[in-house]
Amino acid sequence: LQALPRVCRTGTHLFQFAEAVEAMRGWGRGLRRAVGAWYAAAPVEALALQAIKYRARQGWTHRDLLRLAHPETEEPARRALFDWICRGRLAEEVPTIVHAFAQVQADGIDGAVAAALIRSHGLPWEALPTGLMKSRAVNEALIERMPVGALVRQLGRLTAAGALAPFSEGTERVRTVLADRERLLKARLHPMALLLALKTYASGHGQRGQLAWEPVAAIVEALNAAFYTAFGAVEPTGRRLVLALDVSGSMAGSTVAGSGLTAREAAAAMALVTAASEERWQILGFTAEEGRPWNRGAALTPLAIGPSLRLDQAVAATADLPFGATDCSLPMRWALERGIEADAFVVYTDSETWAGPVHPVQALREYREKTGIRAKLVVVGLVSNGFSIADPADPGMLDVVGFDAAAPAVIADFLRG
Template identity: 80%
Template sequence: MSYAKLFSLRRNPQSEPIPRTVPNSAGGHAFPVSDWTRLDRFLVLGSEVGSYYAGPVVLTRENAQAVLRCLAEDGPRAVAAIVAVSEAGRAPKQDSAIFALALAASAEGEHALATRRAALAALPRVCRTATHLFQFASAVEAMRGWGRGLRRAVAHWYVARPVEALAYQAVKYRSRNGWSHRDLLRLAHPETGEPDRVALFDWICRGTLTEAAPALVHAFASVQAPGVNGASAAAMIRSHGLPWEALPTELMTSRAVNEALIERMPVGALVRQLGRLTAAGVLAPFSEGTEHVRAVLSDRKRILEARLHPMALLMALKTYASGHGERGRLSWDPVSAIVEALNAAFYTAFASVKPTGKRLVLALDVSGSMGMGHVAGSSLTPREAAAAMALVTASTEEHWQVVGFTAGAGARWSQDAALTALPIGPSMRLHAAVAATADLPFGGTDCSLPMRWALERNVQADAFVVYTDSETWAGPVHPVEALREYRRKTGIDAKLVVVGLVSNGFSIADPEDAGMLDVVGFDAAAPALIADFIRG
């Protein structure tokens, strides 16, 4: 037996360690990501549903500890990262940012005061709606008591915004997560000399409605009164901008009400309500409502200003095209024009991506682990998210090949079952591209396959983009070793981009190799960042 067969600096099975790797959750070995990388992953991807290899409790505790270590190392920097992800609309949901902000507001240690002050100062920037504020209150109470600084920050949230904007929050989001505006006002005791704000606080806390209260509150009280019909409610919606959450349930089936709502409905709410509006008859082929929706979804400025995340549009497309909700009995006949508008809006929601002009192999991990769990608490699996992300890149590039890889039990890497060319391209509709990964043979994950596949077939690639959870274990060689072998034998200084789709602590990219990059999957900024890196 040759010693070189027992130890190599170039080729080692993924079940064995190589320098600077650690065991991952699947039994293989990968590079550990830094706490700051893990903070970014957590802020974008969350961990409330866990992954195939780690449950939500374990994964969330690991992420929370990483956040705490970032806060201990440089609290203001960590708070700035939380704010940056939140304000830029880079994450599909705010839950992780709000939770991390609550941790920052509860910081302890040597520089804790500066961290807590930075977190509380950032409260209105991260918690932009009352729902966010209620989530924060629930999270922060699990971490600390209601000291003076926290009370002052919550009071500022209620005093700083215009009265009409605050009244809108009061009627739209009356209570969430076991908290109400009354609860927070009684804790914070905000002080104000504005008569209309005082009247609003009195109505919230005591139910007393006076003439000084904002007009929106009076409209809310009127529409909640018994006997109000659809025509009257529609008139109040148009005159005062009442949101649909402010209406009694029995009015939500009124066509007049829904036609009035759609005229001023925010983009995010409109996308979430498409199925209900179609079932109510407001959205139908060639209707005014449908034309309005098409105009909204084609308005790039409105979509970007609304911070509408691409995943929200992808989930809306998936649900709307199915013709039924994920819960309940609501069903509808999808309007083709709206399906097409959602498909186009998905690409609009990403920042502008300039083509690289390079030759790209886009490799999708479609293993069993990628089909378990959900990205950022959505209904989308990491596998579906990977297909959608790859389609964004393919739609902007000229030279690309999409492949999906697994390594089934006993399969050789060169067999079709181990690596399959996927029929994914810009001519496909988004939901069709997502579905293209659903029926492939799943097995052990081998992320070295794209480089080995390209080398065997003499494929000249400038970069490999791998969409994965980095829980790789089944291959005879580590992905970084496969890339270095590809570089040596082809003379191409190929790059590797790893798009992480689970908020864990691993990456197949070597952090000390300048030609490898780890990015957070479904970060709205990711496609442009990937293109910039590949371009150099």
């Protein structure tokens, strides 16, 4: 309970915690007091921003939690803020950002007026009604203060609204942000998040809905450069890793995470990130056995992918190869035959997961028994509709069904233990 303010740094975190409490235990006196302390201890201006930015998540609102916790305060501004959250009463003592929020929510507000309020009070985009999100003036104001992650996710919408165009002030600001190494690394965006954003933005349309835009070349190039800069934000696992990549033709015909990124590009990018961030790694491709026709037999061949390559070169290293079946037991068998000591095996494929003469579970157990290493296995189906390789009773095996910008961190955390 004492750790609650450190763990739940935003309103969204607090709502996630409340949902877990509701599902797993219930609301005791100590827990209510801890939630009340979260509201009583935060600086009142920061709390007001949280109340505006994260109004409802996970089926919870701040009103719900305040009524559960009943925090006590002698501060007029905090008391007025609680009253506004619970009853909607807008007293004079409430923080000024709340008054600004009430103004932008009013019917018929002009975009220029809303932009001025955004600049003077730091209103986040979550505070704005849907109608204002199409205003160029509003979006130009938002760009000035938008966090890096939110900016990257909204580039298409900002372009469609006219805030980003060739040679515009907004475009120059985006280029400056994406070129700021320190700011980019501080945002801790994984390179894959930037690559997915790059592919989506360059396509000129979202995968859902009807939003479309004309990509600005300068922003496409800035995203491309940021992809490589973000390698510095990847925390290495420190493990000895064997990566096995599906190199079949189908990898070029399927897309990942609702973007224009192919499974081949995603697998090559993850291999490139691993090579750039880890000290000990080996990258292999599932190829056909020597002397056999295409797509017959199964073997593993080292791929010429290293930290000095660019993404297009890494993709080329996985293309036009005589591909074999994606036998997920092969990496362990390959390592065992050669006496290679590895801490983890990671397979990247689209949706082709195949068990050959030995099941992957059995191959991993045999590798562990003969080497004495508690090796792990991760099978990533980048566009999979469903598969099951891992033994659910084995904490050292993980199936990743599908892929998005959050997947690399999940995989890395699993490898670290």
